[in-house]
Amino acid sequence: MKNILKLLTAVMLFSTLQVKADEGMWLPLLLKKYNYEKMKALGLKLTPEQLYDVNHSSLKDAIVWFGGGCTAEIVSNKGLVLTNHHCGYDAISGLSTAKDNILDNGFWAKSIQEERPAPGLSVQFVIRMDDITSEVLDSLKNVSEKDRAKRMNAVFKTITDRATKGTGYEAQCREMFKGNAYYLFIFEKFTDIRLVGTPPQNIGKFGGETDNWMWPRHTGDFSMFRIYATRDGKPASYSADNVPYVPKNFLPINLKGVKQGDFAMIMGFPGRTNRYEFSQGVQIATDLVDPAIVALRDVRLNAWKEQMNKDVDIRLKLSSDFAGVANYWKFFRGEAEQLKHNKVFEQKQKEEKIFAKWASNKDEYKNLLADVDKTFAAYKPYSLQRTFLNEGILSPNIIKYAGMAFTMEDVLKGGDEKKINAMKEQMLEALKDMPYPSAIMQADKRIFDSILVLYYANLPKDQQAKYMADVILKYNTNPREAIKLYTEEVFNSSIFSSEEMTKAWFENPRLGVLKNDIAYKHIVGFRTSYIENYKPKVDEFNENILALGRKYIKGLMEMEPNKTFYPDANSSLRLTYGTVKSYMKFPLITNLDEVIEKHNKFTGNPEFDIPQRLIDLHKAKDYGRYAMKDGKLPVAFLTNDDITGGNSGSPVMDGEGQLIGLAFDGNWEAMSGNIHFDPENKRTICVDIRYVLFIIDKYGQASNIVNEMKVVQ
DSSP states (O other), X not given: OHHHHHHHHHHBTOOGGGSXXXXXXXOGGGHHHHTHHHHHHHTOOSOHHHHOOSSSOOGGGGEEEETTXXXXXXXXXXXXXXXOHHHHHHHHHHTOOSSSOXXXXXXXXXXXXXXXXOTTOOEEEEEEEEEOHHHHHHHTTTOOHHHHHHHHHHHHHHHHHHHHTTTOOEEEEEEETTTTEEEEEEEEEEOEEEEEEEOOHHHHTTTHHHHTTOSSOOOOOOEEEEEEEOTTSOOOXXXXXXXXXXXXXXXXXXXXXXXXXXXXXXXXXXXXXXXXXXHHHHHHIIIIIHHHHHHHHHHHHHHHHHHHTTOHHHHHHHHHHHHHHHHHHHHHHHHHHHHHHTTHHHHHHHHHHHHHHHHTTOTXXXXXXXXXXXXXXXXXXXXXXXXXXXXXXTOSHHHHHHHHHHTTHHHHHHTOHHHHHHHHHHHHHHHTTSOOXXXXXXXXXXXXXXXXXXXXXHSOGGGSOHHHHHTGGGGOSSHHHHHHHHHHHHHHHOGGGSHHHXXXXXXXXXXXXXXXXXXXXXXXHHHHHIIIIXXXXXXXXXXXXXXXXXXXXXXXXXXXXXXXXXOOOBSSOEEEEEEBOOBTTBOSEEEHHHHHHHHHHTTTOGGGOOOHXXXXXXXXXXXXXXXXXXXXXXXXXXXXXXXXXXXXXXXXXXXTSOEEEEEEEEOXXXXXXXXOOOTTTOOEEEEEHHHHHHIIIIISOOHHXXXXXXXXX
């Protein structure tokens, strides 16, 4: 134990002065000791305590975890929240109807009274973070790998219960370096969140999927919300009596603009990276898993798009799901392409050869890579099973409804009326948000059919669920025709193909009816096959590869004690820093002239449509105080900060902690970034804060929103 802690003390996140400024997502708790001098040399003007402090207001108090998947920042002393349009997209589309279509038309609250509650949305502030490595590792002494997760979860509960007792806070323990270090994060969660403003989606999503992950970019990717609390500043459910939250800190706005080489830092909640992945993992992602995800998601997108183009209500109901699926459809396409292009598999192999040579005379590590080879060799034949289940078989809505009923089976068997009624109410509430119009079910039918075709064509016959051969293929001697006939039967006879019958069953759930339903039998057939035949193999692989990865990182640290090692992203609060930096032949900053050019070039393409008012403002050059010195209106710019999913909406700040933009995307050429950092190509695409304020003020005519911010000219 002492040796491990000594090792971590010597190398974990340390030797920072040797690392390039644009690499690493750093824990704010450790910035003062290990990053500050480098940041200062690049242009940081704040003190370490202004970045992170437990006892006094600091930068962290202006940053929130938005909806559990994005980042946002507080930009006024009245709890005004700024994030990406795509982060607020679900709430915005949920508040939209054909008669009041704020997704397409935009929305600006001209007063507090006009702000709209966003049910289900929440934000969380980090109160503090603690190093709990010693306590966790001590508890795991002499615990077998098989029992490690169970023991670790028990310790996590002890720690979080102790930390939150009597506080009203929430807590999470996070694993770092695949289990070589652990940190506790304490949160305060607010759930009364209201929409303040959003541009129309042809500004907020300008360029659509065509421009997604691409540079140059011209998207006004922002939306605005407000946190409400009790009069004494405490979190509370929605109430008309709640008032705007007074934050501990908020970010001032810098309208001076950016130039090449300016210091730029980003604080937020990056989702997941896996930069210590083994070469075999890279190969499986590149050749198998990523292409399968792309193909399966393509099915959903094509079917939905066909129906969305026919009806506004259908488009609004499906917009959020479509955007979410499409975003990572393109991501996985790009990741596979760039992993190959950047020869990441070959680079990982070189690194492993160096490690193997170093480890050859060390008992603890000499067999590690051989064990890795064996583990991946055993897993590879089954590596698509979970992907085809989760991204394929379980993705049609009809199966999601059947799956909801499936989760009630044990409760129904138990016969406890109190539990049955509680779960029934929960399910009926969930159904309110589920899309069921006939046009959506037509898309669902196409998805169901196409997924089964891909399943039959791509998984080895001896790995396919017994249900496939015993039931589906018996509908016809021709497999394609059999799947088609089976699909017709499912959508003609299942109670989950109709909104009325589905709700009727959940209002009066009967086990006998459920067990005789064809959609229920479908989900049971495929899930049972996975659980009985492949889940044990997948679980064994995950258990083994995690242990090997933990040992590998520990070995790497011993091999290179003077090298900086930073933890993978895991949705915990991080800070990354670098500079405003252009890319290849492309411009550093895009402008509104180019938005108009794209609009004219792609006339008739809805992805490049823009409102007439924006065209008029451009024609009149009515940019107010938001124009650059050359008279043009900035839209977006680049930095070389190291971010990933979850950083969407993160503030891009200058050396004084002032807001200069919002991070909203990465570039296509560096889409291998979750596994491999590319210092030459990695860029963060940021919407310029001047464009954000221009859209609010000049386009939206909501100067009241701008006036409550602290603006530095």
